[in-house]
Amino acid sequence: MQTRHWVVILSAWVFLLCPHGVKGQTSGNAIVDKLVIMGYENVRWIETPAERIYTIESTEEKRIGKGIATALKAIQNGGLPSDKLCRVIVTDNNIPQVELTYYSKSENDTTNIRPGDWDVSYDVTDSWNKVKHVKKKNSSLFKVDVVIYPQLSYMNMIITQIYQWLFDLSPAVEVSLWPGGKLTGMLKIPVYNDGYGILEDKVHPGHLTISQRFCLPYNIKGKVTVGYFNNDRWGGDLQLFYPFPDQRFSATARISYVGIGYWYGFRLHYDNKMTTTWSIGGNFYWPKYNTQFSLRAQQFFLKEKGVVFEMIRHFRYASVGFYAEKAEHAKMNGGFRFQILLPAYKMKRRGYIPRVNISNNMGLIYNANNERKYYKEFKAEVSDNIMERNRYNPYFIKSELENY
Incomplete structure (x- = not known):
């Protein structure tokens, strides 16, 4: 009976002291998993007594505003931390660029929050130092992009001709080597060359x-x-x-x-x-x-x-x-x-x-x-x-x- 008594007391203390931490942990992990499914890279999170911090990298959306706004909506729908700051650091190849901040009074008070309500700043140093060693999900490391660059050049050097033109389709292979490191190799393929010389007539590296x-x-x-x-x-x-x-x-x-x-x-x-x-x-x-x-x-x-x-x-x-x-x-x-x-x-x-x-x-x-x-x-x-x-x-x- 005495052992059972202590088990009941201990269980009550765990229930009283830990529910918010467990809920926050579950909420943060679920949001990270959701962001990964949505295609965001280098996603991680951490929570301290004063703030919750996420990192995201929007690599699928060319419109940076739309990419960040979609992530913020997912974070809000998953629940913001109660009575503390929520920070979202946007990275580029795992290098911090900007930080978005919002203070919520209630974890469930997200009904009237819009992406435009978040503050945006270059000031990321302190927050990044807290979260950068946390293991990230969906790393950008060694991922490869084949990017086709349309390149148009023109000049006006001949009196009898308004413009001379050069149009290349230039595919480039871009590889993330390590945090912040990128390898780029381009091939220039001439499509139309009017007056730019024999060097531009040949396929050659860019x-x-x-x-x-x-x-x-x-x-x-x-x-x-x-x-x-x-x-x-x-x-x-x-x-x-x-x-x-x-x-x-x-x-x-x-x-x-x-x-x-x-x-x-x-x-x-x-x-x-x-x-x-x-x-x-x-x-x-x-x-x-x-x-x-x-x-x-x-x-x-x-x-x-x-x-x-x-x-x-x-x-x-x-x-x-x-x-x-x-x-x-x-x-x-x-x-x-x-x-x-x-x-x-x-x-x-x-x-x-x-x-x-x-x-x-x-x-x-x-x-x-x-x-x-x-x-x-x-x-x-x-x-x-x-x-x-x-x-x-x-x-x-x-x-x-x-x-x-």
Whole structure:
């Protein structure tokens, strides 16, 4: 009887002290499993006395706002923690990018919550340090994407002809090697070449790169890329991004060490003479119109130093903007650029089977002054463009969430 008495008392204490923890544990695990079934990668969660933290990576949805909003709805439907913060960290190849935060008074009080009610911030350092060692589900490691990049170029160099055109369909194999690490190998297949020379008549490699994304203290984000780039350049490239406490303002820096190299078919001709290019600048983001203004000092391929101004407005399916630049030894130049999101907008992945789709977006740059010698730059990764650089902007994500 005495033993039975103590068993009853112990059971009562367990029931009184542990029900919320068990319920929270069950709820968190169930939500993670649901997110994995929905296709999110690098999913994990942890709960502390002060907060619950999830990590997600939206790799199936090209529209970042829709991808995050769908995940938030699943998390809300599964139950938010009572009287504490819920944080959702969005990663890119398991590197943290932005954090969404919501405070709920009741675990079941999710009826009137919309994705737009969550706060969005670049500030992820403390939360990431708490959750990054938790075992993740549906890892992105070693998963392969075959991405087809439509590439259109044009120039106006002949009086009797308005434009000369080059159109390539360029499939690229992109592989996640480790957290933040990505291998890219591209093949350029000419479809139409009018005036771009015999080099562009042949099938030849495009970008061949290994890149490493990283997140430093103070939410400094960066990327190192080595390999063969576009615009006949090979070498190494470092890019850094720092958001100020007022996240409308940010600073960027870039330094590259590159040489000349070009492909004749599958034979690479390159020069060991290397050149350093760099840029440093500041940005202001106008949330009301999702418009970014940028001003930077820059050194280009011919070592001419100059100043570049950009104004880019971002929409859900496009980014459009203008630029102006002035460098030593060169006339003032300018023009406009745009990127358009390409369908299919949802890219389903089935385990480790390579996934095939069109690139996220496609764009063009118009050079109003027809400058052919100065102001030359390159893209370190084939996916680098004005739309992708804005993908994880908190204000842009917030504006997108308010529409879902």
